[in-house]
Amino acid sequence: QITLKESGPTRVKPTETLTLTCTFSGFSFTSSPVGVGWIRQPPGKALEWLALVYWDDDKRYSSSLKSRLTITRDTSKNQVVLTMTNMDPVDTATYYCAHYYGDYVAFDIWGQGTMVTVSS
Amino acid sequence: DIVMTQSPLSLPVTPGEPASISCRSSQSLLHSNGYTYLDWYLQKPGQPPQLLIYLAFNRAPGVPDRFSGSGSGTDFTLEISRVEAEDVGLYYCKQALQRWTFGQGTRVEIK
Numbered sequence: 001q002i003t004l005k006e007s008g009p010t011r012v013k014p015t016e017t018l019t020l021t022c023t024f025s026g027f028s029f030t031s032s033p034v035g036v037g038w039i040r041q042p043p044g045k046a047l048e049w050l051a052l053v054y055w056d057d058d059k060r061y062s063s064s065l066k067s068r069l070t071i072t073r074d075t076s077k078n079q080v081v082l083t084m085t086n087m088d089p090v091d092t093a094t095y096y097c098a099h100y101y102g103d104y105v106a107f108d109i110w111g112q113g114t115m116v117t118v119s120s
Numbered sequence: 121d122i123v124m125t126q127s128p129l130s131l132p133v134t135p136g137e138p139a140s141i142s143c144r145s146s147q148s149l150l151h152s153n154g155y156t157y158l159d160w161y162l163q164k165p166g167q168p169p170q171l172l173i174y175l176a177f178n179r180a181p182g183v184p185d186r187f188s189g190s191g192s193g194t195d196f197t198l199e200i201s202r203v204e205a206e207d208v209g210l211y212y213c214k215q216a217l218q219r220w221t222f223g224q225g226t227r228v229e230i231k
Contacts, residue, residue, distance in 0.1 A: 037220070039169075046212065046222055046223070046224050046225045047161075047163075047169065047212055047214075047222040047225070048222065049214075049219065049220040049221065049222065052220070060219060062219065063121060063219065064121075096168055096169075098168075104159070104171070104174035104175065104178070104180070105155070105157050105159070105174065105175060105216045106159040106171055106174040106175075106180075106214075106216065107161075107169075107171065108171045108174075108180060110168035110169055110170070111168065112168055113168050
């Protein structure tokens with residue numbers, strides 16, 4: 001059974017860097033064709049894809065946020081980490097990590113999400 | 121970037137009746153491999169999204185057969201043959217041809 005869980009601060013201040021960790025189980029990150037992605041959802045708004053790392057460590061970023069995002073993986077810890085620099089109140093959102101299955105070209109299993117508020 | 125546009129944005133439904141949601145992409149989602157890179161998700165209240173349909177018309181494991189996806193190129197439809205109370209929530213289409221982009225979401229609620 002695949003599970004993912006997000007962790008990180010619930011509140012950050014403007015201009016600070018956000019670091020979120022996705023801890024997963026139930027699959028091997030070294031087996032193709034899998035990946036882990038990050039998606040966010042501001043309160044009352046739509047989903048927005050942020051970043052994804054593949055089984056071979058290839059990485060993809062949202063074109064609008066690319067300069068602020070870094071995604072890394074630690075296969076020994078079964079974790080994927082997302083960092084977002086220069087946080088702003090508009091970045092207030094629930095942040096989800098999700099298992100990406102290449103055969104479906106879709107995010108088939110999602111974590112419960114973690115709410116992050118950006119406020120001074 | 122590929123833009124995804126859903127309609128309607130709000131859909132009141134009657135249990136037992138059919139319902140459909142449209143999704144249009146700003147460019148064709150047909151990959152050179154012959155597959156169409158479009159999926160559908162349902163986000164029930166207070167829950168993360170769940171995958172319903174992948175590659176335009178394939179139901180994800182465990183998804184009831186009252187849900188079906190259709191369409192090609194730039195125009196797609198999610199249909200629910202007979203709506204149940206548990207189907208309320210936000211429905212999103214998403215393209216995966218160039219990075220990943222979600223539609224604005226369609227809120228389905230019981231009349």
